[in-house]
Amino acid sequence: MGRCRPIARPAAARVGKARGRGLGSRGSSAMAAEKPVVAVTCTAPVNIAVIKYWGKRDEKLILPINSSLSVTLHQDQLKTTTTAAISRDFTEDRIWLNGREEDIGQPRLQACLKEIRRLACKRRSGSPEDPLPLSHSCKVHIASENNFPTAAGLASSAAGYACLAYTLARVYGVESDLSEVARRGSGSACRSLYGGFVEWQMGERADGKDSIARQVAPESHWPELRVLILVVSAGKKLTGSTVGMQTSVETSPLLRFRAEAVVPARMVEMARCVRERDFQAFGRLTMQDSNQFHATCLDTFPPISYLNDTSRRIIHLVHRFNALHGHTKAGWPARVGSVSLRFIRLRGPTSKPPVAYTFDAGPNAVIFTLDETVAEFVAAVRHSFPPESNGDKFLQGLPVEPALLSDELKAVLGVDPAPGGIKYIIATQVGPGPQVLDDPGARLLGPDGLPKPAA
Amino acid sequence: MGRCRPIARPAAARVGKARGRGLGSRGSSAMAAEKPVVAVTCTAPVNIAVIKYWGKRDEKLILPINSSLSVTLHQDQLKTTTTAAISRDFTEDRIWLNGREEDIGQPRLQACLKEIRRLACKRRSGSPEDPLPLSHSCKVHIASENNFPTAAGLASSAAGYACLAYTLARVYGVESDLSEVARRGSGSACRSLYGGFVEWQMGERADGKDSIARQVAPESHWPELRVLILVVSAGKKLTGSTVGMQTSVETSPLLRFRAEAVVPARMVEMARCVRERDFQAFGRLTMQDSNQFHATCLDTFPPISYLNDTSRRIIHLVHRFNALHGHTKAGWPARVGSVSLRFIRLRGPTSKPPVAYTFDAGPNAVIFTLDETVAEFVAAVRHSFPPESNGDKFLQGLPVEPALLSDELKAVLGVDPAPGGIKYIIATQVGPGPQVLDDPGARLLGPDGLPKPAA
Numbered sequence: 016m017g018r019c020r021p022i023a024r025p026a027a028a029r030v031g032k033a034r035g036r037g038l039g040s041r042g043s044s045a046m047a048a049e050k051p052v053v054a055v056t057c058t059a060p061v062n063i064a065v066i067k068y069w070g071k072r073d074e075k076l077i078l079p080i081n082s083s084l085s086v087t088l089h090q091d092q093l094k095t096t097t098t099a100a101i102s103r104d105f106t107e108d109r110i111w112l113n114g115r116e117e118d119i120g121q122p123r124l125q126a127c128l129k130e131i132r133r134l135a136c137k138r139r140s141g142s143p144e145d146p147l148p149l150s151h152s153c154k155v156h157i158a159s160e161n162n163f164p165t166a167a168g169l170a171s172s173a174a175g176y177a178c179l180a181y182t183l184a185r186v187y188g189v190e191s192d193l194s195e196v197a198r199r200g201s202g203s204a205c206r207s208l209y210g211g212f213v214e215w216q217m218g219e220r221a222d223g224k225d226s227i228a229r230q231v232a233p234e235s236h237w238p239e240l241r242v243l244i245l246v247v248s249a250g251k252k253l254t255g256s257t258v259g260m261q262t263s264v265e266t267s268p269l270l271r272f273r274a275e276a277v278v279p280a281r282m283v284e285m286a287r288c289v290r291e292r293d294f295q296a297f298g299r300l301t302m303q304d305s306n307q308f309h310a311t312c313l314d315t316f317p318p319i320s321y322l323n324d325t326s327r328r329i330i331h332l333v334h335r336f337n338a339l340h341g342h343t344k345a346g347w348p349a350r351v352g353s354v355s356l357r358f359i360r361l362r363g364p365t366s367k368p369p370v371a372y373t374f375d376a377g378p379n380a381v382i383f384t385l386d387e388t389v390a391e392f393v394a395a396v397r398h399s400f401p402p403e404s405n406g407d408k409f410l411q412g413l414p415v416e417p418a419l420l421s422d423e424l425k426a427v428l429g430v431d432p433a434p435g436g437i438k439y440i441i442a443t444q445v446g447p448g449p450q451v452l453d454d455p456g457a458r459l460l461g462p463d464g465l466p467k468p469a470a
Numbered sequence: 471m472g473r474c475r476p477i478a479r480p481a482a483a484r485v486g487k488a489r490g491r492g493l494g495s496r497g498s499s500a501m502a503a504e505k506p507v508v509a510v511t512c513t514a515p516v517n518i519a520v521i522k523y524w525g526k527r528d529e530k531l532i533l534p535i536n537s538s539l540s541v542t543l544h545q546d547q548l549k550t551t552t553t554a555a556i557s558r559d560f561t562e563d564r565i566w567l568n569g570r571e572e573d574i575g576q577p578r579l580q581a582c583l584k585e586i587r588r589l590a591c592k593r594r595s596g597s598p599e600d601p602l603p604l605s606h607s608c609k610v611h612i613a614s615e616n617n618f619p620t621a622a623g624l625a626s627s628a629a630g631y632a633c634l635a636y637t638l639a640r641v642y643g644v645e646s647d648l649s650e651v652a653r654r655g656s657g658s659a660c661r662s663l664y665g666g667f668v669e670w671q672m673g674e675r676a677d678g679k680d681s682i683a684r685q686v687a688p689e690s691h692w693p694e695l696r697v698l699i700l701v702v703s704a705g706k707k708l709t710g711s712t713v714g715m716q717t718s719v720e721t722s723p724l725l726r727f728r729a730e731a732v733v734p735a736r737m738v739e740m741a742r743c744v745r746e747r748d749f750q751a752f753g754r755l756t757m758q759d760s761n762q763f764h765a766t767c768l769d770t771f772p773p774i775s776y777l778n779d780t781s782r783r784i785i786h787l788v789h790r791f792n793a794l795h796g797h798t799k800a801g802w803p804a805r806v807g808s809v810s811l812r813f814i815r816l817r818g819p820t821s822k823p824p825v826a827y828t829f830d831a832g833p834n835a836v837i838f839t840l841d842e843t844v845a846e847f848v849a850a851v852r853h854s855f856p857p858e859s860n861g862d863k864f865l866q867g868l869p870v871e872p873a874l875l876s877d878e879l880k881a882v883l884g885v886d887p888a889p890g891g892i893k894y895i896i897a898t899q900v901g902p903g904p905q906v907l908d909d910p911g912a913r914l915l916g917p918d919g920l921p922k923p924a925a
Contacts, residue, residue, distance in 0.1 A: 302773075
């Protein structure tokens with residue numbers, strides 16, 4: 016059996032902007048010379064779909080029934096960090112998530128590991144520089160952590176599996192497209208392999224080789240775009256997304272129609288909105304697609320409801336806020352629930368870009384807007400959902416200036432405040448794809464290949 | 471100008487089982503001889519659609535984009551009572567709803583009045599017995615009352631306009647099909663013109679002459695069927711159904727698909743379920759169609775949400791209840807939210823027929839089940855939504871025996887009770903169509919043609 020060797024090759028450019036490479040030196044010096052541990056630590060971002068993925072055409076290969084498009088969120092606020100270490104002396108694959116050892120035998124983890132080793136094996140066998148390319152046969156230890164609470168209901172599995180795929184690729188020296196590795200863990204994880212704006216093309220092939228993620232525009236493309244995550248107080252989720260989407264495919268006539276007849280045109284339009292930075296149309300389509308996704312959940316039998324009363328209040332707040340800012344023309348409807356037209360003025364000197372919501376498989380809202388609107392919208396949220404206990408921690412992430420609400424806005428929004436409905440807000444923006452961390456202090460596994468004790 | 475004459479002709483058989491005729495005697499005796507008042511008092515039922523109507527293809531004629539099918543509820547529990555009086559001496563049309571005078575100039579009221587007078591005129595002009603058939607030119611006074619609170623969010627407009635059409639037809643001597651008269655007031659009102667199970671055929675003609683209601687089966691057809699209305703505590707409705715369905719037609723791609731590709735087959739299947747009294751399939755399709763209607767509301771832009779968190783708890787309760795009673799075969803899914811399969815036993819000696827929900831444009835649930843299941847389901851509702859203040863008035867309408875819940879059912883249902891979420895339950899059943907009241911004491915207008923003082 017060959018010896019595991021550090022991968023000195025730079026990270027593959029195809030899977031994002033890698034800034035480092037395999038890190039083996041500290042491991043080697045701390046261990047006896049005959050037990051080198053090769054370790055790599057990477058981070059990966061959360062992504063939020065604006066054209067939603069819901070439903071698989073192949074459960075095993077995780078191939079979707081429609082394409083989807085997402086925005087990669089900045090890792091300063093939300094990220095997964097993963098360290099993968101290989102050593103000839105590890106006797107089995109092991110994994111720790113947020114400090115707790117988990118069952119490495121889970122089918123999705125196994126699918127990722129098998130796929131990355133297949134790619135590693137394939138690469139080495141074709142490379143004359145690596146006469147003994149057997150690192151892919153080494154067992155691996157993996158430790159992964161999120162910098163945000165899993166309970167927040169954010170899409171941790173996408174960041175998690177993207178980070179796993181990216182980190183394993185570096186430790187095993189794989190340079191090919193990682194869409195399939197990440198996708199086998201969690202479909203939407205392939206979109207977290209890139210920064211900026213990313214589409215996951217559904218593909219047509221039965222083997223899924225053309226079901227891949229690609230970047231539509233980099234994170235630098237739309238610097239004014241801002242993202243607010245409104246974390247909603249809620250009990251546990253009743254229906255997991257894996258089971259949920261399977262039931263939807265089996266029982267919802269509307270889902271099939273959406274996938275076949277609605278999404279293809281929406282993908283084209285959304286890519287245009289991004290390319291042209293057309294926020295008006297981007298926001299409207301984002302909301303419509305979120306609503307349609309939740310509509311197909313409700314059309315499932317038994318029905319699935321991820322939105323709760325607070326989610327619906329947020330939806331209503333956004334439409335009122337937009338109406339007050341005059342977004343009643345150019346495709347924005349004038350009638351917003353019970354807000355009568357007399358409250359709605361045309362866009363004037365005080366009008367601001369609109370705000371858009373999207374909801375994944377849970378009650379939390381993700382809000383998109385432009386920087387000039389953020390402060391006023393956050394003030395509106397505070398007004399409608401007065402913070403209960405943690406007023407000082409209500410706003411996290413990027414700083415947001417305090418703003419005063421006009422009496423007009425208060426009159427429209429403040430009819431029915433819901434104290435405590437929103438636990439906190441994370442303010443963030445579009446961000447880059449996965450990163451390799453050079454700092455040895457960032458590693459989650461010690462020189463012995465076991466998780467470091469918590470600091 | 472001709473004199474208004476009492477209509478002595480029996481009520482038209484085509485519009486239900488009329489038991490009486492125009493009542494003019496008391497009015498005549500109380501008034502001076504030269505001022506006869508012809509008055510008729512009728513009642514009409516509420517109907518609940520199991521295949522939903524949502525969306526018009528013609529706003530003025532109120533022609534729907536799809537056919538619908540409903541169950542007529544019994545008037546012992548829910549009804550509208552209307553008295554219409556005509557007199558040569560009335561100088562204008564007037565209307566009182568629940569004791570308060572309303573604007574008779576409302577377009578929908580005017581459309582009904584115009585249509586009934588057109589039919590009256592047409593009939594008389596073709597009848598040699600009525601040489602001076604001018605009662606249709608008399609002004610009318612109308613008083614209408616519901617025996618249930620309008621605030622309960624029940625479909626009062628359907629019963630109201632059906633009753634108006636039926637009563638006006640009797641007072642003006644119209645015997646033709648009343649679908650159009652009722653429909654011009656409120657689309658679904660045409661379904662309240664019959665008892666039992668009623669379909670509203672969408673029709674194809676531009677003038678709407680073939681958009682009519684007809685009875686699928688009479689109320690005697692399925693005597694075991696029971697209906698429970700769960701009145702949910704809620705604020706005011708944000709989007710009225712008229713505005714809501716118009717916005718849906720304009721903005722929801724899913725609604726168009728539903729109307730064209732889903733509903734036609736569902737109409738055929740639902741009529742079969744009724745004919746064959748197949749409750750298993752009836753219940754499932756009722757729930758699926760309710761869910762799909764609300765899905766198209768959510769796909770509307772801005773989205774419409776009529777269901778609230780209590781509605782969703784009721785949905786969840788029904789699926790759990792059914793799962794526990796073994797309704798996991800024959801098309802009932804085994805997986806119900808977080809209820810694990812180990813709780814679900816196959817249909818055994820204790821199993822009961824299932825329960826089905828449907829929701830109209832509001833948060834109230836209407837439950838269908840068979841008589842042998844009612845007591846246990848009501849106990850389950852009490853357990854999940856403990857009554858708050860009005861424990862003694864929690865159950866209204868038909869008597870329901872108290873029932874004990876099994877520990878197994880309690881374990882599945884009682885995880886998360888929501889006190890006060892349901893205000894009260896009205897227990898009822900399928901009922902007959904509109905009725906003519908012979909009892910002069912039931913009249914809502916006095917001999918002077920004005921509302922009687924409240925008793």
